[in-house]
Amino acid sequence: MQQILLIATGGTIACRETAQGLAPVLDGAALLQELPALRAWCTVSVCDLLRLDSTDLTAGDRMQIARTVWENRARYDGFVIAHGTDTLSYTAALLHHVLREIDKPVILTGSMLPMGAPGSDAPRNLLDACRTAVSGRAGVFAVLHGKVIEGCRVIKRHSSEMDAFLSAGTPPAAAINPDGTLTWQAPPQPPGTPSLVQQIDPHVLLVKLIPDLAPSFFQALHGYPHVIIETFGAGGVPARLEDAVRGLIRSGTRVYITSQCTEGGADLHKYEVGRRAEKMGAVSLGLRTTEDALAAVMCGEL
Template sequence: MKRILLLTTGGTIASVKTENGLAPGTSGEEILSYIPEAKKYCRMEVCQIFSLDSTNLQPEHWLKIAGKIREAYEKFDGFVITHGTDTMAYTAAALSYLIQNPEKPVILTGAQKPISAPITDARKNLLDSIRFAVKDGVRGVYIVFDGKAILGTRARKIRTKSYSAFDSINYPVAAFIDDRRILQYVEAEEEPVPVRFYDQIDPGVFLLKLIPGMEPDILRYIGSRYDAIIIESYGVGGIPFYDRRNFLEELARLTRDGKIVVIATQVMLEGSDAEVYEVGFKAVNEYNVLQAYDMTVEAAAVKLMWILGMTRDFARVRELFYRPVSHDIVSMEE
Protein backbone atom coordinates (compact mmCIF):
# COMPACT_ATOMS: atom_id res chain seq x y z
CA MET A 1 0.00 0.00 0.00
CA LYS A 2 1.34 3.42 -0.98
CA ARG A 3 2.36 6.02 1.56
CA ILE A 4 0.94 9.52 1.18
CA LEU A 5 1.92 12.58 3.19
CA LEU A 6 -0.90 15.03 3.90
CA LEU A 7 0.52 18.54 4.23
CA THR A 8 -1.91 21.08 5.69
CA THR A 9 -1.60 24.84 5.34
CA GLY A 10 -4.96 26.25 6.45
CA GLY A 11 -7.56 27.69 4.09
CA THR A 12 -11.34 27.34 4.00
CA ILE A 13 -11.13 23.56 4.27
CA ALA A 14 -9.64 23.99 7.76
CA SER A 15 -11.68 27.01 8.81
CA VAL A 16 -14.03 27.43 11.75
CA LYS A 17 -16.43 30.20 12.67
CA THR A 18 -15.04 33.05 14.76
CA GLU A 19 -16.47 36.40 15.81
CA ASN A 20 -14.57 37.94 12.89
CA GLY A 21 -15.67 35.41 10.27
CA LEU A 22 -14.20 32.13 9.09
CA ALA A 23 -10.55 31.52 9.96
CA PRO A 24 -8.30 28.43 9.85
CA GLY A 25 -8.61 26.44 13.06
CA THR A 26 -8.90 22.74 12.21
CA SER A 27 -5.68 20.76 12.64
CA GLY A 28 -4.25 18.37 10.10
CA GLU A 29 -5.10 15.37 12.26
CA GLU A 30 -8.68 16.60 12.61
CA ILE A 31 -8.96 17.01 8.83
CA LEU A 32 -7.81 13.44 8.35
CA SER A 33 -10.38 12.20 10.87
CA TYR A 34 -13.18 13.38 8.57
CA ILE A 35 -12.14 10.92 5.86
CA PRO A 36 -11.73 7.49 7.51
CA GLU A 37 -12.25 5.94 4.05
CA ALA A 38 -8.74 7.08 3.12
CA LYS A 39 -7.35 4.05 4.95
CA LYS A 40 -8.50 1.73 2.18
CA TYR A 41 -6.46 3.63 -0.42
CA CYS A 42 -3.13 4.26 1.31
CA ARG A 43 -1.21 4.74 4.51
CA MET A 44 -1.22 8.39 5.49
CA GLU A 45 0.78 10.66 7.72
CA VAL A 46 0.07 14.30 8.48
CA CYS A 47 2.36 17.33 8.58
CA GLN A 48 0.83 20.68 9.49
CA ILE A 49 3.14 23.26 7.95
CA PHE A 50 1.16 26.33 8.98
CA SER A 51 -2.47 27.38 9.38
CA LEU A 52 -3.23 30.47 7.32
CA ASP A 53 -5.88 31.92 5.09
CA SER A 54 -4.29 31.59 1.66
CA THR A 55 -4.70 35.33 1.13
CA ASN A 56 -1.84 35.69 3.61
CA LEU A 57 0.48 33.23 1.86
CA GLN A 58 3.65 34.71 0.37
CA PRO A 59 6.54 33.35 -1.75
CA GLU A 60 8.41 32.35 1.40
CA HIS A 61 5.52 29.99 2.20
CA TRP A 62 5.89 28.35 -1.23
CA LEU A 63 9.54 27.71 -0.40
CA LYS A 64 8.57 26.20 2.93
CA ILE A 65 6.06 23.81 1.32
CA ALA A 66 8.58 22.79 -1.33
CA GLY A 67 11.21 22.31 1.37
CA LYS A 68 8.95 19.98 3.38
CA ILE A 69 8.30 17.90 0.29
CA ARG A 70 12.01 17.74 -0.43
CA GLU A 71 12.72 16.54 3.12
CA ALA A 72 10.10 13.79 2.88
CA TYR A 73 10.51 12.97 -0.80
CA GLU A 74 12.21 9.58 -0.44
CA LYS A 75 9.91 8.41 2.35
CA PHE A 76 6.55 8.86 0.62
CA ASP A 77 4.96 7.86 -2.69
CA GLY A 78 2.97 11.05 -3.06
CA PHE A 79 1.92 14.30 -1.43
CA VAL A 80 -1.48 15.90 -0.89
CA ILE A 81 -1.59 19.54 0.22
CA THR A 82 -4.68 21.18 1.68
CA HIS A 83 -4.71 24.87 0.83
CA GLY A 84 -7.00 27.87 0.61
CA THR A 85 -8.56 28.43 -2.80
CA ASP A 86 -7.79 32.12 -3.24
CA THR A 87 -4.08 31.74 -4.00
CA MET A 88 -3.98 28.02 -4.71
CA ALA A 89 -3.22 28.58 -8.41
CA TYR A 90 -0.15 30.63 -7.48
CA THR A 91 1.11 27.96 -5.09
CA ALA A 92 0.47 25.23 -7.67
CA ALA A 93 2.49 27.17 -10.23
CA ALA A 94 5.24 27.83 -7.69
CA LEU A 95 5.58 24.15 -6.79
CA SER A 96 5.69 23.32 -10.51
CA TYR A 97 8.83 25.48 -10.83
CA LEU A 98 10.38 24.66 -7.46
CA ILE A 99 9.91 20.88 -7.87
CA GLN A 100 10.57 20.04 -11.51
CA ASN A 101 10.14 16.60 -13.04
CA PRO A 102 8.89 14.88 -9.86
CA GLU A 103 8.43 11.14 -10.31
CA LYS A 104 5.65 11.37 -7.73
CA PRO A 105 2.33 13.23 -7.52
CA VAL A 106 2.10 16.55 -5.69
CA ILE A 107 -1.60 17.34 -5.35
CA LEU A 108 -3.15 20.55 -4.05
CA THR A 109 -6.77 20.64 -2.96
CA GLY A 110 -9.11 22.56 -0.72
CA ALA A 111 -12.77 23.41 -0.46
CA GLN A 112 -15.37 26.12 -0.79
CA LYS A 113 -16.90 25.03 2.53
CA PRO A 114 -15.09 23.93 5.73
CA ILE A 115 -14.63 20.20 6.18
CA SER A 116 -16.55 20.46 9.46
CA ALA A 117 -19.64 21.90 7.75
CA PRO A 118 -22.72 19.65 7.39
CA ILE A 119 -22.75 20.24 3.63
CA THR A 120 -19.29 20.57 2.12
CA ASP A 121 -17.19 19.75 -0.91
CA ALA A 122 -14.13 19.19 1.29
CA ARG A 123 -14.40 15.46 1.86
CA LYS A 124 -14.96 14.67 -1.82
CA ASN A 125 -12.07 16.89 -2.93
CA LEU A 126 -9.73 15.35 -0.39
CA LEU A 127 -10.68 11.76 -1.21
CA ASP A 128 -10.45 12.49 -4.95
CA SER A 129 -6.96 13.89 -4.37
CA ILE A 130 -5.87 10.79 -2.47
CA ARG A 131 -7.30 8.45 -5.12
CA PHE A 132 -5.53 10.39 -7.86
CA ALA A 133 -2.28 10.46 -5.88
CA VAL A 134 -2.20 6.66 -5.51
CA LYS A 135 -3.02 6.01 -9.17
CA ASP A 136 -0.10 4.31 -10.89
CA GLY A 137 1.77 6.54 -13.30
CA VAL A 138 0.58 9.87 -11.91
CA ARG A 139 3.41 12.32 -11.38
CA GLY A 140 3.74 16.08 -11.36
CA VAL A 141 1.95 18.98 -9.70
CA TYR A 142 -1.84 19.21 -9.95
CA ILE A 143 -4.86 20.86 -8.42
CA VAL A 144 -7.66 18.37 -7.79
CA PHE A 145 -11.01 20.07 -7.28
CA ASP A 146 -14.64 19.22 -8.02
CA GLY A 147 -13.79 16.06 -9.91
CA LYS A 148 -11.05 17.56 -12.08
CA ALA A 149 -7.28 17.23 -12.01
CA ILE A 150 -5.63 20.33 -13.48
CA LEU A 151 -1.94 20.85 -14.17
CA GLY A 152 -0.43 23.22 -11.63
CA THR A 153 0.79 25.56 -14.35
CA ARG A 154 -2.63 25.77 -16.02
CA ALA A 155 -5.02 26.28 -13.12
CA ARG A 156 -7.03 29.38 -12.34
CA LYS A 157 -9.78 30.09 -9.86
CA ILE A 158 -12.77 31.15 -11.96
CA ARG A 159 -15.61 31.09 -9.41
CA THR A 160 -15.70 32.57 -5.91
CA LYS A 161 -18.49 30.45 -4.40
CA SER A 162 -19.43 27.48 -6.59
CA TYR A 163 -17.88 24.07 -6.00
CA SER A 164 -16.48 24.14 -9.54
CA ALA A 165 -14.01 26.81 -8.53
CA PHE A 166 -11.08 25.98 -10.84
CA ASP A 167 -10.57 25.39 -14.52
CA SER A 168 -7.70 24.53 -16.82
CA ILE A 169 -6.71 27.51 -18.96
CA ASN A 170 -5.59 26.99 -22.57
CA TYR A 171 -4.83 23.33 -21.90
CA PRO A 172 -6.92 20.17 -21.45
CA VAL A 173 -8.05 19.02 -18.03
CA ALA A 174 -5.57 16.32 -17.03
CA ALA A 175 -8.16 13.93 -15.58
CA PHE A 176 -11.77 13.63 -14.51
CA ILE A 177 -12.54 11.84 -11.25
CA ASP A 178 -15.85 10.40 -10.11
CA ASP A 179 -16.86 7.91 -7.45
CA ARG A 180 -16.02 4.91 -9.61
CA ARG A 181 -13.13 5.78 -11.89
CA ILE A 182 -10.44 8.20 -12.96
CA LEU A 183 -10.30 9.14 -16.64
CA GLN A 184 -6.85 10.51 -17.34
CA TYR A 185 -6.42 12.54 -20.53
CA VAL A 186 -2.99 14.12 -20.07
CA GLU A 187 -0.38 11.45 -19.50
CA ALA A 188 3.01 12.02 -17.90
CA GLU A 189 6.08 12.02 -20.10
CA GLU A 190 7.11 8.49 -21.04
CA GLU A 191 10.74 8.92 -19.99
CA PRO A 192 10.92 10.95 -16.78
CA VAL A 193 14.12 12.76 -15.95
CA PRO A 194 15.40 13.02 -12.37
CA VAL A 195 13.54 15.37 -10.06
CA ARG A 196 15.15 18.73 -9.48
CA PHE A 197 14.42 20.95 -6.49
CA TYR A 198 14.98 24.70 -6.39
CA ASP A 199 15.18 26.79 -3.23
CA GLN A 200 15.39 30.37 -4.47
CA ILE A 201 12.69 32.73 -5.61
CA ASP A 202 12.68 36.51 -6.05
CA PRO A 203 9.29 38.20 -5.60
CA GLY A 204 10.33 41.35 -7.49
CA VAL A 205 7.54 40.99 -10.08
CA PHE A 206 4.68 43.46 -10.61
CA LEU A 207 1.43 42.79 -12.46
CA LEU A 208 -0.13 45.85 -14.12
CA LYS A 209 -3.60 45.70 -15.64
CA LEU A 210 -4.17 48.40 -18.24
CA ILE A 211 -7.36 50.46 -18.19
CA PRO A 212 -8.34 53.36 -20.47
CA GLY A 213 -7.05 56.65 -19.08
CA MET A 214 -4.05 55.18 -17.26
CA GLU A 215 -1.00 57.42 -17.43
CA PRO A 216 2.17 55.78 -18.81
CA ASP A 217 4.41 57.27 -16.13
CA ILE A 218 3.07 54.65 -13.72
CA LEU A 219 5.64 52.38 -15.37
CA ARG A 220 8.43 54.68 -14.20
CA TYR A 221 7.38 54.26 -10.58
CA ILE A 222 6.91 50.50 -10.91
CA GLY A 223 10.31 50.18 -12.58
CA SER A 224 11.93 51.89 -9.59
CA ARG A 225 10.58 49.19 -7.26
CA TYR A 226 10.45 45.97 -9.29
CA ASP A 227 12.77 44.07 -11.61
CA ALA A 228 10.08 42.51 -13.81
CA ILE A 229 6.69 43.79 -14.95
CA ILE A 230 3.86 41.84 -16.52
CA ILE A 231 1.47 44.09 -18.41
CA GLU A 232 -2.04 42.71 -18.76
CA SER A 233 -2.77 44.33 -22.10
CA TYR A 234 -5.90 44.51 -24.21
CA GLY A 235 -6.96 41.69 -26.53
CA VAL A 236 -4.11 39.73 -28.05
CA GLY A 237 -1.53 42.18 -26.72
CA GLY A 238 -2.36 45.80 -27.48
CA ILE A 239 -0.29 48.53 -25.80
CA PRO A 240 -1.54 52.15 -26.17
CA PHE A 241 0.76 54.58 -28.00
CA TYR A 242 -1.68 57.28 -29.12
CA ASP A 243 -1.22 60.94 -28.24
CA ARG A 244 0.09 61.76 -24.75
CA ARG A 245 -0.65 58.32 -23.31
CA ASN A 246 2.18 56.65 -25.18
CA PHE A 247 3.25 53.60 -23.22
CA LEU A 248 5.95 52.69 -25.74
CA GLU A 249 8.20 55.51 -24.58
CA GLU A 250 8.09 54.19 -21.02
CA LEU A 251 8.62 50.62 -22.23
CA ALA A 252 11.77 51.80 -23.98
CA ARG A 253 12.98 53.40 -20.75
CA LEU A 254 12.31 50.23 -18.74
CA THR A 255 14.11 47.89 -21.11
CA ARG A 256 17.08 50.28 -21.40
CA ASP A 257 17.32 50.11 -17.62
CA GLY A 258 17.49 46.32 -17.75
CA LYS A 259 13.95 45.63 -16.54
CA ILE A 260 12.11 42.55 -17.77
CA VAL A 261 8.76 43.32 -19.41
CA VAL A 262 6.22 40.66 -20.37
CA ILE A 263 3.05 41.33 -22.33
CA ALA A 264 0.09 39.18 -21.32
CA THR A 265 -3.61 39.57 -22.02
CA GLN A 266 -6.57 40.45 -19.83
CA VAL A 267 -8.62 37.86 -21.72
CA MET A 268 -8.68 34.54 -19.88
CA LEU A 269 -8.71 32.21 -22.90
CA GLU A 270 -6.56 31.77 -26.04
CA GLY A 271 -3.57 33.83 -24.95
CA SER A 272 -1.62 36.71 -26.45
CA ASP A 273 -0.06 37.27 -29.87
CA ALA A 274 1.00 40.88 -29.75
CA GLU A 275 2.37 41.02 -33.29
CA VAL A 276 -1.09 40.71 -34.87
CA TYR A 277 -1.90 44.43 -34.50
CA GLU A 278 0.23 47.54 -34.78
CA VAL A 279 -0.50 48.38 -31.13
CA GLY A 280 1.39 45.26 -30.08
CA PHE A 281 3.81 44.82 -32.98
CA LYS A 282 5.74 47.95 -32.05
CA ALA A 283 6.25 46.84 -28.45
CA VAL A 284 7.52 43.38 -29.36
CA ASN A 285 9.71 44.28 -32.32
CA GLU A 286 11.25 47.58 -31.24
CA TYR A 287 12.03 46.69 -27.62
CA ASN A 288 13.19 43.63 -25.70
CA VAL A 289 9.69 42.72 -24.57
CA LEU A 290 8.58 39.14 -23.95
CA GLN A 291 5.13 37.64 -24.44
CA ALA A 292 3.20 35.31 -22.16
CA TYR A 293 1.44 33.71 -25.15
CA ASP A 294 -0.91 31.04 -23.74
CA MET A 295 0.45 31.05 -20.17
CA THR A 296 -1.78 31.91 -17.26
CA VAL A 297 -0.89 35.15 -15.55
CA GLU A 298 -0.34 33.18 -12.34
CA ALA A 299 2.21 30.92 -14.02
CA ALA A 300 3.91 33.80 -15.84
CA ALA A 301 4.32 35.79 -12.62
CA VAL A 302 5.66 32.89 -10.58
CA LYS A 303 7.92 31.71 -13.40
CA LEU A 304 9.52 35.15 -13.50
CA MET A 305 10.04 35.00 -9.73
CA TRP A 306 11.73 31.62 -10.14
CA ILE A 307 13.92 32.93 -12.98
CA LEU A 308 14.88 36.11 -11.12
CA GLY A 309 16.05 33.91 -8.28
CA MET A 310 18.75 32.65 -10.66
CA THR A 311 19.56 35.43 -13.13
CA ARG A 312 18.77 38.89 -14.45
CA ASP A 313 20.65 38.49 -17.71
CA PHE A 314 18.05 39.21 -20.41
CA ALA A 315 19.17 36.50 -22.82
CA ARG A 316 19.06 33.90 -20.07
CA VAL A 317 15.71 35.19 -18.75
CA ARG A 318 14.26 34.97 -22.25
CA GLU A 319 15.58 31.43 -22.71
CA LEU A 320 14.17 30.20 -19.41
CA PHE A 321 10.85 32.00 -19.77
CA TYR A 322 10.14 30.38 -23.14
CA ARG A 323 11.39 26.95 -22.07
CA PRO A 324 8.30 24.85 -21.24
CA VAL A 325 8.01 23.56 -17.68
CA SER A 326 5.14 21.17 -16.96
CA HIS A 327 3.29 22.26 -20.13
CA ASP A 328 3.12 25.88 -18.95
CA ILE A 329 3.63 27.42 -22.41
CA VAL A 330 3.22 26.47 -26.02
CA SER A 331 5.67 29.02 -27.36
CA MET A 332 4.88 30.54 -30.75
CA GLU A 333 8.54 31.32 -31.30
CA GLU A 334 10.70 29.01 -33.35
Protein backbone atom coordinates (compact mmCIF):
# COMPACT_ATOMS: atom_id res chain seq x y z
CA MET A 1 0.00 0.00 0.00
CA GLN A 2 1.40 3.40 -0.98
CA GLN A 3 2.58 5.78 1.70
CA ILE A 4 1.46 9.41 1.50
CA LEU A 5 2.48 12.35 3.69
CA LEU A 6 -0.22 14.97 4.26
CA ILE A 7 1.37 18.33 5.06
CA ALA A 8 -1.24 20.54 6.73
CA THR A 9 -0.67 24.29 6.48
CA GLY A 10 -4.10 25.74 7.33
CA GLY A 11 -6.31 27.58 4.86
CA THR A 12 -10.07 27.49 4.32
CA ILE A 13 -10.05 23.70 4.19
CA ALA A 14 -9.05 23.73 7.89
CA CYS A 15 -11.28 26.60 8.98
CA ARG A 16 -14.00 26.93 11.57
CA GLU A 17 -16.14 29.98 12.30
CA THR A 18 -14.81 32.14 15.14
CA ALA A 19 -15.86 35.44 16.66
CA GLN A 20 -13.43 37.11 14.24
CA GLY A 21 -14.54 35.12 11.17
CA LEU A 22 -13.24 31.96 9.57
CA ALA A 23 -9.87 30.86 10.95
CA PRO A 24 -7.80 27.68 10.35
CA VAL A 25 -8.07 25.46 13.42
CA LEU A 26 -8.27 21.87 12.11
CA ASP A 27 -5.14 19.73 12.03
CA GLY A 28 -4.33 17.07 9.47
CA ALA A 29 -5.86 14.24 11.48
CA ALA A 30 -9.17 16.12 11.65
CA LEU A 31 -9.14 16.57 7.88
CA LEU A 32 -8.53 12.86 7.31
CA GLN A 33 -11.43 11.88 9.58
CA GLU A 34 -13.74 13.06 6.80
CA LEU A 35 -12.19 10.59 4.33
CA PRO A 36 -12.51 7.06 5.73
CA ALA A 37 -12.36 5.61 2.19
CA LEU A 38 -8.67 6.49 2.00
CA ARG A 39 -7.72 3.61 4.28
CA ALA A 40 -8.63 1.11 1.58
CA TRP A 41 -5.96 2.19 -0.91
CA CYS A 42 -3.23 4.22 0.77
CA THR A 43 -1.68 4.96 4.14
CA VAL A 44 -1.55 8.63 5.03
CA SER A 45 0.75 10.09 7.67
CA VAL A 46 0.33 13.66 8.89
CA CYS A 47 2.75 16.54 9.30
CA ASP A 48 1.08 19.54 10.96
CA LEU A 49 3.54 22.09 9.65
CA LEU A 50 1.58 25.36 9.78
CA ARG A 51 -1.89 26.58 10.69
CA LEU A 52 -2.22 29.83 8.76
CA ASP A 53 -4.52 31.66 6.44
CA SER A 54 -2.60 31.44 3.18
CA THR A 55 -2.63 35.24 2.97
CA ASP A 56 -0.14 35.17 5.86
CA LEU A 57 2.29 32.73 4.23
CA THR A 58 5.75 34.10 3.45
CA ALA A 59 8.52 32.91 1.17
CA GLY A 60 10.14 31.45 4.28
CA ASP A 61 7.01 29.41 5.01
CA ARG A 62 6.96 28.13 1.45
CA MET A 63 10.58 27.11 1.71
CA GLN A 64 9.70 25.26 4.92
CA ILE A 65 7.08 23.31 2.96
CA ALA A 66 9.65 22.55 0.24
CA ARG A 67 12.23 21.36 2.76
CA THR A 68 9.64 19.12 4.45
CA VAL A 69 8.95 17.43 1.12
CA TRP A 70 12.64 17.13 0.30
CA GLU A 71 13.67 15.72 3.70
CA ASN A 72 10.91 13.08 3.58
CA ARG A 73 11.21 12.24 -0.09
CA ALA A 74 12.77 8.80 0.48
CA ARG A 75 10.12 7.74 3.00
CA TYR A 76 6.93 8.42 1.04
CA ASP A 77 5.50 7.66 -2.38
CA GLY A 78 3.78 11.03 -2.65
CA PHE A 79 2.91 14.23 -0.85
CA VAL A 80 -0.34 16.15 -0.38
CA ILE A 81 -0.23 19.74 0.85
CA ALA A 82 -3.47 21.08 2.33
CA HIS A 83 -3.27 24.81 1.62
CA GLY A 84 -5.38 27.95 1.52
CA THR A 85 -6.61 28.83 -1.96
CA ASP A 86 -5.79 32.55 -1.93
CA THR A 87 -2.05 32.06 -2.45
CA LEU A 88 -2.00 28.42 -3.51
CA SER A 89 -0.85 29.43 -7.00
CA TYR A 90 2.19 31.22 -5.56
CA THR A 91 3.18 28.21 -3.46
CA ALA A 92 2.65 25.81 -6.37
CA ALA A 93 4.88 27.92 -8.62
CA LEU A 94 7.64 28.26 -6.05
CA LEU A 95 7.64 24.54 -5.23
CA HIS A 96 7.80 23.81 -8.98
CA HIS A 97 11.06 25.76 -9.17
CA VAL A 98 12.57 24.92 -5.78
CA LEU A 99 11.95 21.15 -5.97
CA ARG A 100 13.81 20.75 -9.24
CA GLU A 101 13.20 17.51 -11.13
CA ILE A 102 11.32 16.13 -8.11
CA ASP A 103 10.78 12.41 -8.59
CA LYS A 104 7.63 12.08 -6.47
CA PRO A 105 4.10 13.50 -6.83
CA VAL A 106 3.75 16.74 -4.84
CA ILE A 107 0.09 17.73 -4.82
CA LEU A 108 -1.39 20.96 -3.48
CA THR A 109 -5.08 21.22 -2.73
CA GLY A 110 -7.50 23.34 -0.78
CA SER A 111 -11.16 24.25 -0.79
CA MET A 112 -13.51 27.17 -1.16
CA LEU A 113 -15.59 26.01 1.83
CA PRO A 114 -14.28 24.51 5.08
CA MET A 115 -14.13 20.78 5.67
CA GLY A 116 -17.46 19.77 7.22
CA ALA A 117 -19.43 22.75 5.92
CA PRO A 118 -22.63 21.93 3.97
CA GLY A 119 -21.81 21.45 0.31
CA SER A 120 -18.09 21.78 0.90
CA ASP A 121 -15.68 20.93 -1.89
CA ALA A 122 -13.04 19.96 0.69
CA PRO A 123 -13.68 16.18 0.84
CA ARG A 124 -13.64 15.80 -2.93
CA ASN A 125 -10.52 17.92 -3.40
CA LEU A 126 -8.56 16.20 -0.65
CA LEU A 127 -9.59 12.76 -1.86
CA ASP A 128 -8.68 13.66 -5.45
CA ALA A 129 -5.32 15.01 -4.28
CA CYS A 130 -4.54 11.71 -2.59
CA ARG A 131 -5.58 9.83 -5.72
CA THR A 132 -3.17 11.95 -7.73
CA ALA A 133 -0.42 11.48 -5.14
CA VAL A 134 -0.57 7.69 -5.59
CA SER A 135 -0.66 7.92 -9.39
CA GLY A 136 3.12 7.85 -9.62
CA ARG A 137 3.24 10.95 -11.84
CA ALA A 138 6.21 12.94 -10.58
CA GLY A 139 6.08 16.72 -10.34
CA VAL A 140 4.30 19.55 -8.58
CA PHE A 141 0.58 19.82 -9.31
CA ALA A 142 -2.53 21.47 -7.90
CA VAL A 143 -5.71 19.39 -7.70
CA LEU A 144 -8.97 21.30 -7.45
CA HIS A 145 -12.51 20.76 -8.75
CA GLY A 146 -11.57 17.63 -10.69
CA LYS A 147 -8.62 19.24 -12.46
CA VAL A 148 -4.92 18.48 -12.15
CA ILE A 149 -2.90 21.60 -13.01
CA GLU A 150 0.87 21.87 -13.38
CA GLY A 151 2.40 23.89 -10.58
CA CYS A 152 3.80 26.54 -12.89
CA ARG A 153 0.43 27.15 -14.58
CA VAL A 154 -1.98 27.57 -11.67
CA ILE A 155 -4.14 30.72 -11.61
CA LYS A 156 -6.96 31.53 -9.20
CA ARG A 157 -9.61 33.17 -11.35
CA HIS A 158 -12.52 33.57 -8.90
CA SER A 159 -12.73 34.48 -5.22
CA SER A 160 -15.81 32.43 -4.32
CA GLU A 161 -16.89 29.94 -7.00
CA MET A 162 -16.11 26.25 -6.47
CA ASP A 163 -14.44 26.05 -9.89
CA ALA A 164 -12.02 28.83 -8.98
CA PHE A 165 -8.81 27.73 -10.72
CA LEU A 166 -7.61 27.41 -14.28
CA SER A 167 -4.53 26.23 -16.11
CA ALA A 168 -2.80 29.14 -17.84
CA GLY A 169 -1.93 28.69 -21.49
CA THR A 170 -2.65 24.96 -21.74
CA PRO A 171 -5.43 22.57 -20.74
CA PRO A 172 -5.13 20.92 -17.31
CA ALA A 173 -2.55 18.16 -17.13
CA ALA A 174 -5.24 15.66 -16.20
CA ALA A 175 -8.90 15.28 -15.35
CA ILE A 176 -10.22 13.20 -12.48
CA ASN A 177 -13.10 11.04 -13.64
CA PRO A 178 -16.26 10.34 -11.58
CA ASP A 179 -14.92 6.88 -10.71
CA GLY A 180 -11.73 8.40 -9.29
CA THR A 181 -9.42 7.42 -12.17
CA LEU A 182 -7.21 10.00 -13.84
CA THR A 183 -7.07 10.80 -17.52
CA TRP A 184 -3.74 12.45 -18.24
CA GLN A 185 -3.54 14.91 -21.11
CA ALA A 186 0.08 15.99 -20.63
CA PRO A 187 2.93 13.49 -21.11
CA PRO A 188 5.17 12.81 -18.12
CA GLN A 189 8.29 14.90 -17.81
CA PRO A 190 11.50 13.04 -18.62
CA PRO A 191 13.28 12.04 -15.42
CA GLY A 192 16.17 14.16 -14.23
CA THR A 193 18.32 14.50 -11.14
CA PRO A 194 16.25 15.87 -8.24
CA SER A 195 17.68 18.80 -6.31
CA LEU A 196 16.52 21.39 -3.80
CA VAL A 197 17.16 25.09 -4.29
CA GLN A 198 18.63 26.03 -0.92
CA GLN A 199 18.38 29.81 -1.09
CA ILE A 200 15.94 32.15 -2.79
CA ASP A 201 15.79 35.93 -3.07
CA PRO A 202 12.28 37.10 -2.15
CA HIS A 203 13.07 40.73 -3.02
CA VAL A 204 10.94 40.86 -6.15
CA LEU A 205 8.43 43.70 -6.58
CA LEU A 206 5.43 43.52 -8.91
CA VAL A 207 4.25 46.84 -10.36
CA LYS A 208 0.97 47.07 -12.25
CA LEU A 209 1.18 49.69 -14.98
CA ILE A 210 -1.75 52.10 -15.17
CA PRO A 211 -2.26 54.75 -17.85
CA ASP A 212 -1.39 57.72 -15.64
CA LEU A 213 1.37 56.33 -13.45
CA ALA A 214 3.79 59.17 -12.59
CA PRO A 215 7.38 58.76 -13.83
CA SER A 216 8.61 59.84 -10.39
CA PHE A 217 7.22 56.59 -8.94
CA PHE A 218 10.18 54.64 -10.29
CA GLN A 219 12.71 56.82 -8.46
CA ALA A 220 11.66 55.21 -5.17
CA LEU A 221 12.61 51.79 -6.59
CA HIS A 222 16.19 52.60 -7.59
CA GLY A 223 18.54 49.82 -6.56
CA TYR A 224 15.76 47.37 -5.64
CA PRO A 225 16.97 43.93 -6.85
CA HIS A 226 14.11 42.87 -9.12
CA VAL A 227 11.03 44.65 -10.48
CA ILE A 228 8.39 43.01 -12.65
CA ILE A 229 6.20 45.46 -14.57
CA GLU A 230 2.76 44.21 -15.61
CA THR A 231 2.29 46.12 -18.84
CA PHE A 232 -0.55 46.41 -21.33
CA GLY A 233 -1.22 43.86 -24.04
CA ALA A 234 1.89 42.28 -25.55
CA GLY A 235 4.12 44.48 -23.41
CA GLY A 236 6.07 47.70 -23.61
CA VAL A 237 6.85 50.84 -21.65
CA PRO A 238 4.91 54.03 -22.50
CA ALA A 239 7.11 56.70 -24.04
CA ARG A 240 6.51 59.11 -21.16
CA LEU A 241 7.88 56.50 -18.71
CA GLU A 242 10.88 55.35 -20.72
CA ASP A 243 13.42 57.68 -19.12
CA ALA A 244 12.19 56.69 -15.66
CA VAL A 245 12.44 52.95 -16.37
CA ARG A 246 15.81 53.40 -18.06
CA GLY A 247 17.04 55.18 -14.94
CA LEU A 248 15.74 52.32 -12.81
CA ILE A 249 17.68 49.79 -14.88
CA ARG A 250 20.84 51.92 -14.72
CA SER A 251 20.51 51.99 -10.91
CA GLY A 252 21.14 48.24 -10.88
CA THR A 253 17.55 47.02 -10.78
CA ARG A 254 16.72 44.08 -13.01
CA VAL A 255 13.46 44.93 -14.81
CA TYR A 256 11.15 42.32 -16.31
CA ILE A 257 8.09 42.79 -18.51
CA THR A 258 4.93 40.71 -18.35
CA SER A 259 1.38 41.24 -19.58
CA GLN A 260 -1.75 42.08 -17.63
CA CYS A 261 -3.64 39.71 -19.93
CA THR A 262 -4.38 36.24 -18.59
CA GLU A 263 -3.60 34.66 -21.97
CA GLY A 264 -1.05 35.33 -24.70
CA GLY A 265 1.85 36.60 -22.59
CA ALA A 266 4.39 39.29 -23.41
CA ASP A 267 6.04 39.64 -26.82
CA LEU A 268 8.47 42.55 -26.94
CA HIS A 269 9.18 42.00 -30.65
CA LYS A 270 5.62 42.65 -31.81
CA TYR A 271 5.39 46.43 -31.45
CA GLU A 272 7.87 49.27 -31.56
CA VAL A 273 7.04 50.17 -27.95
CA GLY A 274 8.05 46.64 -26.92
CA ARG A 275 11.29 46.73 -28.90
CA ARG A 276 12.21 50.01 -27.25
CA ALA A 277 11.69 48.42 -23.83
CA GLU A 278 13.88 45.48 -24.75
CA LYS A 279 16.57 47.77 -26.12
CA MET A 280 16.81 49.63 -22.81
CA GLY A 281 17.41 46.31 -21.02
CA ALA A 282 13.99 45.10 -19.90
CA VAL A 283 13.56 41.31 -19.98
CA SER A 284 10.43 39.73 -21.44
CA LEU A 285 8.73 37.06 -19.32
CA GLY A 286 6.94 35.64 -22.35
CA LEU A 287 4.15 33.20 -21.52
CA ARG A 288 4.92 32.86 -17.82
CA THR A 289 2.18 33.54 -15.30
CA THR A 290 2.92 36.22 -12.75
CA GLU A 291 3.27 33.57 -10.05
CA ASP A 292 5.64 31.49 -12.16
CA ALA A 293 7.69 34.55 -13.07
CA LEU A 294 8.02 35.58 -9.42
CA ALA A 295 9.19 32.09 -8.50
CA ALA A 296 11.69 31.86 -11.36
CA VAL A 297 13.18 35.24 -10.47
CA MET A 298 13.38 34.32 -6.78
CA CYS A 299 15.27 31.17 -7.72
CA GLY A 300 17.73 33.06 -9.91
CA GLU A 301 16.57 31.47 -13.16
CA LEU A 302 15.94 34.77 -14.96
